Amino acid sequence: MAIEVIKPGLATTVQDAGREGYYNVGIPLSGALDQYSFRAANLLVGNEENAAVLECALMAPELRFTAAAIVAVTGGNCQPKVDGVVAPLNESFAVSAGSVVSFDFMRLGARAYVAVAGGIDVPVILGSRSTYGLGAFGGFQGRKLAAGDVVPTGIARPGARPGRRIPDALVTPLPKEVELRVVPGLYYHRITDEAAAGFFEDTWSVAPEADRIGYRYKNGRPLKFRDRVQPFGAGSDPSNIVDAGYPYGSIQVPGGVEPIILHRDAVSGGGYAMIGTVISADMDKIAQMQPNYKARFVRVDLDEALAARAAYKSRLGQLRAALT
Amino acid sequence: MAIGKARYSFGGDEHIYVEFSEEMSLEAFFKGMAMSQALAQKRLPGISEICPANASYQVKFDPDVIHPRKVLEILEEIEREQSSADLEIETRIIEVPVLYGDPWTTETLLRFRERHQDPNSTDLEYAARVNNFKSVDDFIAAHSESPWFVSMVGFVAGLPWLFQLVERAKQIEVPKYLRPRTDTPKLTIGHGGCFACIYSVRGAGGYQMFGVTPAPIFDPSQSLPYLKDFMCLFKPGDIVKFKPIDRATYDGHLREIEAGTFDLRMRPVSFSLSKFLADPQGYNRTLVEALHGN
Numbered sequence: 001m002a003i004e005v006i007k008p009g010l011a012t013t014v015q016d017a018g019r020e021g022y023y024n025v026g027i028p029l030s031g032a033l034d035q036y037s038f039r040a041a042n043l044l045v046g047n048e049e050n051a052a053v054l055e056c057a058l059m060a061p062e063l064r065f066t067a068a069a070i071v072a073v074t075g076g077n078c079q080p081k082v083d084g085v086v087a088p089l090n091e092s093f094a095v096s097a098g099s100v101v102s103f104d105f106m107r108l109g110a111r112a113y114v115a116v117a118g119g120i121d122v123p124v125i126l127g128s129r130s131t132y133g134l135g136a137f138g139g140f141q142g143r144k145l146a147a148g149d150v151v152p153t154g155i156a157r158p159g160a161r162p163g164r165r166i167p168d169a170l171v172t173p174l175p176k177e178v179e180l181r182v183v184p185g186l187y188y189h190r191i192t193d194e195a196a197a198g199f200f201e202d203t204w205s206v207a208p209e210a211d212r213i214g215y216r217y218k219n220g221r222p223l224k225f226r227d228r229v230q231p232f233g234a235g236s237d238p239s240n241i242v243d244a245g246y247p248y249g250s251i252q253v254p255g256g257v258e259p260i261i262l263h264r265d266a267v268s269g270g271g272y273a274m275i276g277t278v279i280s281a282d283m284d285k286i287a288q289m290q291p292n293y294k295a296r297f298v299r300v301d302l303d304e305a306l307a308a309r310a311a312y313k314s315r316l317g318q319l320r321a322a323l324t
Numbered sequence: 325m326a327i328g329k330a331r332y333s334f335g336g337d338e339h340i341y342v343e344f345s346e347e348m349s350l351e352a353f354f355k356g357m358a359m360s361q362a363l364a365q366k367r368l369p370g371i372s373e374i375c376p377a378n379a380s381y382q383v384k385f386d387p388d389v390i391h392p393r394k395v396l397e398i399l400e401e402i403e404r405e406q407s408s409a410d411l412e413i414e415t416r417i418i419e420v421p422v423l424y425g426d427p428w429t430t431e432t433l434l435r436f437r438e439r440h441q442d443p444n445s446t447d448l449e450y451a452a453r454v455n456n457f458k459s460v461d462d463f464i465a466a467h468s469e470s471p472w473f474v475s476m477v478g479f480v481a482g483l484p485w486l487f488q489l490v491e492r493a494k495q496i497e498v499p500k501y502l503r504p505r506t507d508t509p510k511l512t513i514g515h516g517g518c519f520a521c522i523y524s525v526r527g528a529g530g531y532q533m534f535g536v537t538p539a540p541i542f543d544p545s546q547s548l549p550y551l552k553d554f555m556c557l558f559k560p561g562d563i564v565k566f567k568p569i570d571r572a573t574y575d576g577h578l579r580e581i582e583a584g585t586f587d588l589r590m591r592p593v594s595f596s597l598s599k600f601l602a603d604p605q606g607y608n609r610t611l612v613e614a615l616h617g618n
Contacts, residue, residue, distance in 0.1 A: 021372060024375040024560065025482055125544070126555075183337070232492070233517050243378055248339070249336050249338075250335055267478070269375075302392060
């Protein structure tokens with residue numbers, strides 16, 4: 001069984017829960033940027049929760065199924081159609097052999113997840129089927145899908161059926177204005193008090209440079225760094241540090257101009273000071289931000305971050321209970 | 325040059341970032357190396373990534389398995405347990421052949437000359453001059469005679485940062501390009517600030533370009549003997565000795581790579597910080613002897 005790619009969409013990649021344990025040699029987590037929607041898509045089609053799916057950014061692909069399949073689409077709101085007939089979002093549906101699944105434009109959100117019962121069956125590399133584009137491995141031949149690709153799928157589990165639906169309260173929210181909670185730290189002390197205040201006061205917009213590596217935000221005031229004699233090896237700009245590892249979700253501000261939040265295909269390190277880290281519970285929200293969507297950064301401490309994480313896990317638990 | 329107590333900071337709810345020093349030094353790097361090895365040996369459930377860097381390191385964990393404050397407590401305990409006197413690591417020394425001033429980086433640097441501090445020199449000529457070497461040959465000799473520590477691996481898969489095992493006064497320092505290039509040949513030997521690097525993949529870059537190595541250092545197909553176990557050659561803590569080669573040797577290595585017979589010279593060594601600091605040049609000689617001994 002396979003999926004033939006008729007049109008690849010803007011940036012369609014194979015992703016799963018990601019690969020851990022290799023960040024020390026520069027290989028990032030990868031995996032679905034919106035982990036909640038990814039897991040929901042798998043649960044809808046009766047897959048293991050972390051089976052590989054297609055992540056479709058901004059403009060989804062057009063796909064022909066070589067055999068009958070159960071499919072679900074979650075996350076970003078782009079209307080699926082089977083042979084031109086509207087199919088539901090956030091609900092599993094059946095596709096017959098030879099059918100073409102296409103999508104309307106992305107009305108809300110930025111990433112749709114297409115799960116197929118049986119999962120996308122590409123080789124497991126370093127424990128994951130996820131695509132790592134910069135390293136050109138994982139996923140389908142280490143790259144985003146192209147027209148003419150034939151992507152193999154696995155064997156559906158017995159529970160796969162159409163008509164399984166996410167309860168409305170548990171569907172991924174897709175707001176155009178988002179609050180991102182941030183634990184200040186790392187090199188937060190390097191920016192001025194005024195810059196720190198401005199960072200949390202201003203409303204920021206997603207810049208065009210927003211992808212799986214990182215999201216750049218614009219339209220806030222510049223973030224001035226405190227003057228100092230730069231330490232040996234740190235580089236000449238006040239926003240430079242001796243090259244160091246970058247946490248996932250960390251916020252760097254090259255030249256003090258625009259903050260960049262690193263996501264799951266992060267460059268693992270470099271020479272820009274990070275001023276804080278977006279909490280784990282809010283990383284999925286970033287994945288659903290289109291260019292020009294707005295963000296406010298909200299300061300939280302570690303305990304608030306852990307409470308938010310618990311709430312996120314609890315919601316995921318409700319989703320599992322509703323769909324299994 | 326004793327390093328004070330490290331600075332600890334939470335990176336959200338899943339990371340702890342540990343900075344040993346704001347400036348680069350062998351002592352800071354070494355402390356991070358030793359601490360990350362000690363942490364790895366504990367094999368703590370819930371710790372998923374331990375990433376040593378130049379003068380810092382970071383740890384990623386699952387807060388549902390181990391509380392962030394518990395991780396912090398363990399890291400601080402490891403720091404207390406370490407006496408700076410006996411910092412020693414088991415590692416290996418690897419010889420990396422380099423064609424300095426090769427045609428491909430030369431073509432590339434000419435293409436991006438308007439982004440450079442000195443449009444009328446090559447990167448090698450510029451680096452030799454700003455580091456007060458009489459000639460490019462003297463500069464290459466200094467670059468290749470003393471070994472380098474792999475002080476960090478990352479940015480992209482398998483890319484090593486290297487810090488040379490010489491006194492501060494002898495460190496080669498070169499600013500990065502004024503504006504980054506959009507292209508750098510694969511396997512370029514670069515230099516920015518006090519760090520060398522080897523570009524593991526072709527792409528953008530801002531480091532000065534001195535040459536290329538024929539030896540693949542990152543290969544997901546793992547076709548060469550020394551990449552059979554893992555697709556990335558370098559790990560933080562490896563020691564690298566550059567070996568200047570000529571074009572004929574470079575081409576010969578390429579043929580061996582094509583045939584799958586190319587291998588790198590590497591030997592296990594232990595490295596003692598105190599012994600190195602007592603006599604850097606003498607200690608480096610013993611490292612290089614270990615590379616060429618049997």
